[in-house]
Each structure stands twice: as structure tokens, then as C-alpha cells.
Amino acid sequence: MSIIEAVPNFSEGRRPEVIQALVTAIQAPGVLLLDHSSDADHNRTVITVAGPPEAVVEGLFRVTALAARTINLFEHRGEHPRLGATDVVPLVPITGITLEACVALAQQLGARIGAELGLPVYLYAAAATRPERKRLPDIRRGEFEELVKTINQPERTPDFGPASVGPAGAVVVGARPFLVAYNIYLQTAAVELAKAIAKQIRESSGGLPAVQARGFLVEGQAQVSMNLLDTELTPLHVVFDVVGQLAAAHGVAIDRSELVGLTPTRVMLAAAAHYLKLGAMPDAATVEGAMRQASDVAG
């Protein structure tokens, strides 16, 4: 059984009855709700669901339809940048499915939102159709208020749906790898070391691919705080080992590390295989993975 995750963001973080309706609507048969959180200042809700691809896409369509009926961007105020009622919908491969297949799902969902709900849709990240639509901040520049005036310009032509903006705004749909939020604590209070290591490892200053990193002091302990944007490119255990080596060069050891939120099993299997010198450790070599594969064969 293939599993994808979706983490749609909605421009509503204040009205509990609307938030509850969104959380209910997304749970089409087969869709499992993993998490949801709302922020009143951002006036925004993030919902995390997972399940078989078809089920998740159906749930996303239903919740997008509901959000379009219940959220009015002309009246929406909040700190977080946004373009629409359903603001951004990332599809994420978890197991038994590729990023490319998630791009196809994003296209399918975007086409349906455009055709059946009459909303402008932009594809982003791995699903982007233009280089300048890869990054969310680029697509969201000027936010809803600017898009209302500029959607007729060629560079703003939606990938699906009409080149006109109503109260529900536009929806940004895409596919990206799983994002792992990962922190490593050093056995020192010297935050400068955490900051120096963060600078050495982050991609933006020439470090490891698909790694964002910053140094903090957390409860008296130096912490390297990271987002791993693509653990196929840079596995988590590589990050652990590199940070360990850089710290050791200053005579400092790693105290512990922590994962923030859920992590795909394959990230942990890859780490175990690395340290145990197992070579590859595919999901299908676990009992649970073999069961997922067997249930595919069984239908």
C-alpha cells in the first residue's frame, strides 16, 4: 500500500467552528488525521493527514471546496503571507511512492480544483511549471491583495483555473520530499560553536545539500537546529556524523539529538543500516513493509 502525507495550510485560525469543519471535511474514507494546529495571530491552520494517494487527494479536494465557501480573503487579516482560503497544499511521498508520482497527483488535484471549484491554481516545488514558481515566497509575493490586481499579467497566469480572483483567492498545490525537523544538542554551553557548525553545514553557505541550520542556546545547552529538506540527498545520519566530527574538532561531543514531529520509517532504516553496516535496508525487509507489499499484491 502506497502512503502519502499532505500538510495543507488554511487562512483561518480564529473561528473554532470553521476549523473543526475543515478538520472533518478532509477526512474522506481512508484518510487519517495525524495532527492539526491553529494560530490566531497568523490566522492560519495547518492540518497533517496521511493515507493512500487517492483517498488523500479526495479529502484535499473536499476541504478545499469547503474552505472556498467559508473563508473570505477580502476580510482576512493575519501575520502569515497567504494567497487563498486553502493557501498551500504540499503532497509528500511516505512509502511505496515516488516524488514524481506525487507531482502527478498534484497536477490531478490542481486540475480538479481549477475545473470544478473555479479557483486559480499554481503548481509549486517539484510540481512547478516555471523556475520562478519553485519557491513559495516567490509565488506569494504581494499576497492576495496584490494577486487580485495582477492575475491578468502573463507571469501570473495560473496553471489551472481562471485568471480571476474571488473571495477564496488562489490555491498553491505541489509536491516536495518529507521535511525532517532535527536538533542536535552539544555538550557545551558555547552557542558560538553551534552557530559556527550551523554555518558550516547549511546549504546556503556551501554546506550539505538540502540542509537548513541555525545555532541556538536552549536551556543552557548549545543546539544545532536543522530542517532536512531531502533526506535522499543528505541522510539524517550523515548530518549527525558531520556535526559530530565538526564538534569533535573543538573537543566537544554530541550530547543527544531529537526529532521534531513524525519521521518516515525509511529515514530510521537508512540510519540503522548505516551504523550496522547492513548495506541497504529497504522497507520491504521489515515485517511491516513486507506486509504492505503483500497487501498490494493481494489487492
Next chain:
Amino acid sequence: MSIIEAVPNFSEGRRPEVIQALVTAIQAPGVLLLDHSSDADHNRTVITVAGPPEAVVEGLFRVTALAARTINLFEHRGEHPRLGATDVVPLVPITGITLEACVALAQQLGARIGAELGLPVYLYAAAATRPERKRLPDIRRGEFEELVKTINQPERTPDFGPASVGPAGAVVVGARPFLVAYNIYLQTAAVELAKAIAKQIRESSGGLPAVQARGFLVEGQAQVSMNLLDTELTPLHVVFDVVGQLAAAHGVAIDRSELVGLTPTRVMLAAAAHYLKLGAMPDAATVEGAMRQASDVAG
């Protein structure tokens, strides 16, 4: 969703049509066939299935009924010791279920086989009702031919079913932890080192709890070959680290390790958590594990 595995052994390894019928019968709704293998010299078939506890127990009952109708121990010849048509049925906890709960399932299955099929049933391993019934070789002493004559003796009274033996013989049902077959290859051709390490780590000579180990020369490379009988007692990564330390004391490094067959995800999660200094890494911290828990709540 809880998952158990079962690895029943049948006294038939020669008649393809009977073997195929057994493989079909065990697949009650929800039961997934993971593996099966037959050996003509042993005249024996081993089937591996997994699934929700109730489904697996139902499949085991059905296949035991079929084996009792189609296998005649009075005519059975083979190298492997055996007591019955369905010879031994181990139930193994995989995820979301304890060994104790598997003991209760073994009792339930044994009681049903005794009552509905009229076969004598012995409980073994964690489900044993007497210390001398813990180990299979003790229960199987003298095999079917001896049991026919001795089942009336008090020490052979079955845990369930009649104290009389028909053509289907007796069934041994029990619960045990998952067995991990695990090999470590050393960067040396000196098999003496593998043998010495095996002797140091195996429980029978005072080593690690629940570890069986032998040393071999495999394609010119020293190999420590192990069965890990309870990875809660002695985790796989502890075995890897101890073998690594003992080899290093002789100036030899570990070349690689290998898992034989499927491994429960939690064994790999525990290893990853250990090397990454994550503290605990429960199954529920993975996306897949959280999904299993969410599907329990959802019904």
C-alpha cells in the same frame, strides 16, 4: 492496528497439492502470506503469515483442520522430529501487542483445536504450563511414534483435547518473541576469531542473554552467525557493538552485517535511536506507526 506473525510447521513437504491447499487454507480474510518453504527430505513445510491477531488465529485454526484431514502421521517419514500433522504453531508479537497477549491467543487457539478438532494440544515456550514443556525438543522427545504409546502417562497429559493420538498426532502451540537471524562478517579469514567471539557472546557459555552464536568461514571470511531470541533482552545493536569491541581487541574490524529474513521495524528503530542518541524512538514516532495508531482510534 496490532500485528502478530505466525510460523506454523506442517509434516508435509512432498505432495505439492497438499502444500498448496495448506497455503490457501491459512489465508483467512486479513491474513497475509509472507513466505512458505518445503523440504522433501525433512518432509516438512514452514509457512509465515502476519496480520491482525483474530485473523491470524482464524487462519491457523482452518489450516490445522485441513492438515488433520490430509496428513497421516502413521505413514509420515522425514528427517525432522515431529509430533503431528500441524506440528508446531508459534505466535509472535510484531507491533502493538505484547508477548503476554500472544500467550492468551495461543491458549485460545489451543482450546479451540482441542475442542473442535479433537486433537491433543501442548502449550510451549512463553505459553508453557509446565517448566518441562518450555522447550520444543523436550515436548517432542520420542516423536509421534512414542507419543502414541505414552500419552496416557500423567507427564504427557495434553493442555487441551483428548489424551489419545490419531493419524493427525498432536499440535504444539505457543508464543515466543521474534527471532532475528543475524550474521556479522569480520575483516579477516581467521575463523578461530569468529569461533572465539561466538563462544564469548552466546548465552550458553555465559555471554549475552537470549543469544545463540557460532563461528564460520564463509567464502574466505570469518563470520559470527547468530540467532537473537529476544531483542528486548539483548538488542541487535548491542550485539553489533560487543562483537565490534571483541574483534577490535584483536585488531580486526567488522566488515559488514546481514539480516536473514524479515525483521520487525522496532528492532531497526531501536538501533537508529541508539546510534543517533535519540533516547527512545517508539514506533508511534514514525509516520507509519502514527497511522497504525490513528487507524486503531478510527476503528
